[in-house]
Amino acid sequence: MSRTHAEQAELALLLEVAGTPKPGNVDRHRDHEDLRFEHFLAGSVGAGEGLRAAAAGEPVGEAFETAVAGMAEQEGGNTQFGCLLLLVPLVRAAGAGELTRDGVREVCEATTVADAAGFYRAFEHVDVALADPPAELDELDARRGSDAVPALERNGVTLYDVMVHSESDGNAAEWTNGFPRAFREADRILDGDGPVLDRASRAFLRLLAAEEDGFVRQQSGPKAAREATRRAQACLDGEEDPERVAEEFVERGINPGTTADITCASLYVALERGLSV
């Protein structure tokens, strides 16, 4: 008996939030004021049905909407929308026996207009912080939820197309490129040693040091995004104490959420490739 793909994904959600220190995010030792550790525990459990649907080969958009609806059954609000956006195609690829960059690329490229509609409907279950879209894409603003579906259908927009139009977002860039960062970081996690929660913390710091966080850029501005990346590198170089940076970033509301999403995807791939807990 070993964990199913959906269970591995659920465990990845739990290990991601428990990994500590992850400067700026909720972790084993830190809460935000209204978004606490227990909300992420409940979100992980609630996502199970959608993750099982993805593993069983259900359409990506529908599985994602189900996962988000279940995740949202807690009082913290949006805990793991971005994680699930990455996990669902990965889990579907794993369910098809092809958890490789090519395998997940195929899953993403094969998405349909109906998948896009599922993605848009998912926004009705939870408030997701999003930047304003360009004016010409206004009728496809994801915040419209299912009101945008007629426009999706009229224009034949698939979920893959939606992600192509969102490539400035770090998660969308993973989606349209065969998850390069998640697979590379999974290898590093597997090559590492020590308790898995320490590895999760180091993965987060490496990912943040390598690329500015899109969510920080959107919420706190480009200067904060540059600072977060610079200081993650300083933590890796031993020049700063990540525990103190974590306290400071939580205090200042610098929250590298995109990096957390990619950390979660990396942990999932690592678990499927033999990371033991």
Next chain:
Amino acid sequence: MSRTHAEQAELALLLEVAGTPKPGNVDRHRDHEDLRFEHFLAGSVGAGEGLRAAAAGEPVGEAFETAVAGMAEQEGGNTQFGCLLLLVPLVRAAGAGELTRDGVREVCEATTVADAAGFYRAFEHVDVALADPPAELDELDARRGSDAVPALERNGVTLYDVMVHSESDGNAAEWTNGFPRAFREADRILDGDGPVLDRASRAFLRLLAAEEDGFVRQQSGPKAAREATRRAQACLDGEEDPERVAEEFVERGINPGTTADITCASLYVALERGLSV
């Protein structure tokens, strides 16, 4: 969409281990040397299939064995054997629409010899610390695993009978009496306020203050069991700092595991009765 009974039970497992401080046990802020927080996360996820079987009305012994086998798929060893022993009949009662003291009493009283065999087989999936049984019950020593099944069958011993013979154990006393402590504590959790992880900590302290922990008695002796109960009361009375007691008990290996099991069962009942997370 709301959480299924199995999901509520999985969430109870997660909230139990995350609740802090819980003097002597693994919690959000403390690990034991070879038994760490992540092992409990993996154990919670792994128990899912058995919990779903219980909710669907599968036999208690079989559902329990499945839950334990899944829980044991991590490297920490026995994380939640006792929690699952309490959760499985509660979840089965909930699945039948009767999560009451009478409802769970009926589930327990209706167990069969086959259920006892499932319970014994569960011991083959994980090392569980057990006291020596009385000499006349040697052939029914649970550590024999499935080797004890012929003796169970010869003597017509049901799982309920096994629990009656183990009543000095706190979990067995719950099992044979309609879970008095779990239901009472669930009410107190529901009457409380504040974040759920703080409520979990207070529930643990109240349960430990009210009754000596069987696992501490067995592992560390009766004097330690008396001390743990006395000091839990001192924490509730504000005479001791539970964080410091937690550090000291982890250090000294005083591990009130039975109290943690009953805390988990109480959280489960509270969740089913409307505790929101």
